[in-house]
Amino acid sequence: MNILLVYPQYPETFWSFKHALKFISKKAAFPPLGLLTIAAYLPKEWTVKLIDMNCEKLKLEEIKKSDYVFISAMAVQRDSVKSVIELCNKLKTPVVAGGPLFTIEPDHFENVDHLVLGEAEQIMPKLVEDMKKNTLKKCYKSENFPDITKTRCPRWELLNFKWYHSMCIQYSRG
Numbered sequence: 001m002n003i004l005l006v007y008p009q010y011p012e013t014f015w016s017f018k019h020a021l022k023f024i025s026k027k028a029a030f031p032p033l034g035l036l037t038i039a040a041y042l043p044k045e046w047t048v049k050l051i052d053m054n055c056e057k058l059k060l061e062e063i064k065k066s067d068y069v070f071i072s073a074m075a076v077q078r079d080s081v082k083s084v085i086e087l088c089n090k091l092k093t094p095v096v097a098g099g100p101l102f103t104i105e106p107d108h109f110e111n112v113d114h115l116v117l118g119e120a121e122q123i124m125p126k127l128v129e130d131m132k133k134n135t136l137k138k139c140y141k142s143e144n145f146p147d148i149t150k151t152r153c154p155r156w157e158l159l160n161f162k163w164y165h166s167m168c169i170q171y172s173r174g
Contacts, residue, residue, distance in 0.1 A: 001046045001131065004066035005039060005158070007032035008073045008080035009053040017165075018054075027055040027163040033170060034072045034099055034120075036154035041124035050158040053080060063093050068131070072099035085111055094136075096127070106139070118142030121151050148172065 012018050017029045032052055039048050049066075051058050063069060069088050073081045078101060088095045089111055097109060098116030106115050114136050116123055123140045130136045148170065161167075 001043075001068070002066045003039075003042055003046055003048045004062055004069045005032075005035040005048065005050045006058060006069055006071045006084055007035055007050070007052040007054065008071065008077040008084055010077060011079065013076075021165060024165060026165045028052060029165045030168050031159050031164050032072065033154060033168050035070065036156065036158060037151065037170075038070065038072070038098070038120055038124065039155035039158060040152035041121070042128065048155065048158065052163070053084075055160070055163040058084065058087075060087070060091070063088055063091050066093055068094050068096055070096045070098075072097070073101040074099065075101050075104070077101065085109070096136075113138075115139045116142075119144075119146055121146040 010018070021027060021029065032050070035050060039050070042048055049062065051062060069084070071081065071084055081097075081101060085095055085097070094113040096114045096116060097112045098120050102109060102112070102115055103117045106117055109115065114127075115138065116127065117139065119142045120127075122142050122144075127136070127140055151170070
C-alpha cells in the first residue's frame with residue numbers, strides 16, 4: 001500500500017518564521033512530529049512518503065500514486081488543508097485526516113473520507129486493520145490519552161533533517 005503523509009503549509013505570518021528561516025538556510029522551524037509518529041504505526045512493508053508543504057511542493061503525481069493521503073493540521077493551516085483535500089477529492093484519492101483542526105471542527109470537513117479524532121496512537125491498529133480489509137469507517141475517535149511510554153518512536157528516516165531549524169521530542173501529554 002502507498003501512503004502519502006501531507007503536512008499543510010503555514011500561512012505567512014510572524015509565527016511561521018518563514019522570513020527569518022531564510023537567514024539560516026532552513027525551510028521550517030520544526031518537523032511534523034504527529035505525522036512522523038503515526039507513520040510508525042503503519043506496516044513496514046507499506047510505502048510511506050512525507051511531504052511537508054512548508055519545505056516542498058505537493059505534486060499531483062504523488063497524490064495519484066497514493067492509496068491514501070494522511071493529513072494532520074492545526075487551525076492556522078486551514079486554508080492549505082482545504083486546498084489539499086479538494087485536490088485529493090478531484091483525483092479520487094481517499095483522505096484520512098487527524099490532528100487538532102479536525103478534532104475541533106469535524107463537521108467542517110464533510111469532504112474528508114475518514115476522520116481520526118483525538119489521539120491517534122490507540123486508534124491506529126484498528127485503522128490499519130480496516131485499511132487492509134478495505135473497510136474503513138468514516139470516523140475513528142479516541143476517548144483518552146495514550147500512555148506516552150508506549151508511543152512508538154517517530155519515523156525520522158522520512159525527514160530531510162537539513163530543512164529544519166530544530167528537532168522536537170515529546171515528553172508529556174495533555
